[in-house]
Amino acid sequence: MRVRSTGAADQPKPSAEIEALYRDFESAMLVPLWTEIGDLMPLHPISSALPHLWRWRNLLPVAEKAGELVPVGRGGERRAIALANPGLGGRPFATPTLWAAIQFLNPGEDAPVHRHTQHAFRFVVEGEGVWTVVDGDPVAMRRGDFLPQAGWNWHGHRNFSDRPMAWIDGLDIPFQHHIGSTFFEFGSETAETDEAPPTSRAERLWGHPGLRPLTHLRPTSATPLLAYRWEHTNRALSEQLALEAEGYAATVAPGHAAVRYTNPTTGGDVLPTVRTEFHRLAPDTGTASRQEAGSSVFQVFEGTGEVTVGDASWTVERGDLFVVPSWQPFSASTEHGLDLFRFSDAPIFEQLHLDRRSVS
Ligand SMILES: [Fe+2]
Numbered sequence: 105m106r107v108r109s110t111g112a113a114d115q116p117k118p119s120a121e122i123e124a125l126y127r128d129f130e131s132a133m134l135v136p137l138w139t140e141i142g143d144l145m146p147l148h149p150i151s152s153a154l155p156h157l158w159r160w161r162n163l164l165p166v167a168e169k170a171g172e173l174v175p176v177g178r179g180g181e182r183r184a185i186a187l188a189n190p191g192l193g194g195r196p197f198a199t200p201t202l203w204a205a206i207q208f209l210n211p212g213e214d215a216p217v218h219r220h221t222q223h224a225f226r227f228v229v230e231g232e233g234v235w236t237v238v239d240g241d242p243v244a245m246r247r248g249d250f251l252p253q254a255g256w257n258w259h260g261h262r263n264f265s266d267r268p269m270a271w272i273d274g275l276d277i278p279f280q281h282h283i284g285s286t287f288f289e290f291g292s293e294t295a296e297t298d299e300a301p302p303t304s305r306a307e308r309l310w311g312h313p314g315l316r317p318l319t320h321l322r323p324t325s326a327t328p329l330l331a332y333r334w335e336h337t338n339r340a341l342s343e344q345l346a347l348e349a350e351g352y353a354a355t356v357a358p359g360h361a362a363v364r365y366t367n368p369t370t371g372g373d374v375l376p377t378v379r380t381e382f383h384r385l386a387p388d389t390g391t392a393s394r395q396e397a398g399s400s401v402f403q404v405f406e407g408t409g410e411v412t413v414g415d416a417s418w419t420v421e422r423g424d425l426f427v428v429p430s431w432q433p434f435s436a437s438t439e440h441g442l443d444l445f446r447f448s449d450a451p452i453f454e455q456l457h458l459d460r461r462s463v464s
Contacts, residue, residue: 105130107139115139149397151429153199154191155413160229160404160423167208167270178293182215183208184273187401189427195278198427199399201449202378203277208270209234209263217260217291223326223375224259224275226251227445229405229423233265237295238330243304245271248334248405250365250382250445252374254326256287260295272403272425274447276377306330310368320369327367327374337363341384341443359389372451379450382443385409390437397460400428400448409438433464 107126109118115138116122129136137144167185176183184205186196198204207226209215217237226236232246238259243251253259263269280286309317310329313336320328344361347354356362361384365374373379382405385391393412402411404424411420414432418424420442428434436442453459 105133105135107135110139149431151200151399151431152191153189153197153399153427153429155416155427155429155432156187156190157416157418157420157424157426158187160421160425163206163423163425164270167206168268171208171210171268176209176213176215178216178290181218182273187425187427189429191429197278198401198425199278199429199449200282201276201279201399201452202401202447203273203275204401204425204447205273206270207261207273208268209261210268211263211266213263214294215261216293217258217296218289219256219258219291220288221255221286222275222277222280223255223377224253224273225375225378225380225447226253226271226273227380227403227447228271229403229445231267231269231271233267234261234263234269234271235295235297235300236261236330237297238306240296241305241330242295242297242299242301243306243330244300244302245269245331246334248337250332250337250380251330252327252332252365252380253330254375258291260292262295262297264300274378274380274401276375276449279377279449279452304330307333316368323369324367325376327365327369329368329374332365337382341382345384345386357391359386360384360391361386375451377449377452379448381446381448383446385436385438385442385444387441388439389442391435392463393433393435394464395431395433395462396428396448396450397430397458398449398453399430400434400446402426402428403445405443405445407438407442408440409436409442411436 107129111118184207186205187198228245228249234245235242239257340363341361344354365380404420408421412435413428
């Protein structure tokens, strides 16, 4: 640790006594506010995280190579390869609060059962054949499906198919790491099921729009529904655009359909710390530029477009992932249509009354 005398106008005049005082601070593990205030109390959020893009065409080959070289099993637990934001010191953190990783499972492989306090989800941009088993309930994973899994539920994965499968894991690992809330327990070495049903027990109980089982009337902090299927998401977005074309209010902006995945017991976010949404931009649509306190990770599900995050702009295509750090302006546009999956730490900011946004 180092307390520096800068000699700037708002700082004490450099002198031998000031230097001696600062060395005394250092040896006593003390830091004065006046040398740090610009960094600690900026006029608006200045995230250490940087806007960054990971191309799916680069991610998938390295995940496949890891599938050849790296066993999956107890200890490593998952063949998951995390996005490391270049502003976050080489840690496997996409943003200061969010983890995003590509996970890869070969035919017949099991990712062992464990549980942890971190809240998690899976999102599938392509492929099928893996069942995620949550508290003994096998849940099929297919393209476009969103599969949330609240903290402290036992879970493992099994690839029942004859083909490898890759998907995206999102978790609040960095957030829970920073605040020191993580607990972890090992479970069985296998996914503990030979069942591969097309419909999970969670979906049979909860997957009927607007219908709530009378056995489960209490609100829960995370969703009990373990899969949100692509056919429902796709239909909801298509119908918003169709209603807009018919002259009804249904979209967040012209040509911009959007849905939030919600907990059917509360109508709020699916997980206490992570918000997940799906956005569809119709052809020849552009969004306003938006700043939000809090960070997001996006994955392109389908289509192509231009995205701008702060000073960075990219042409994106299927599977590409990019980060929007706190308060960095974000906008997107597309000529042929663009489907975007998004996850963010918005529930944390809202619970703490720190959420702010600006649209221009
Ligand atoms: Fe896990």
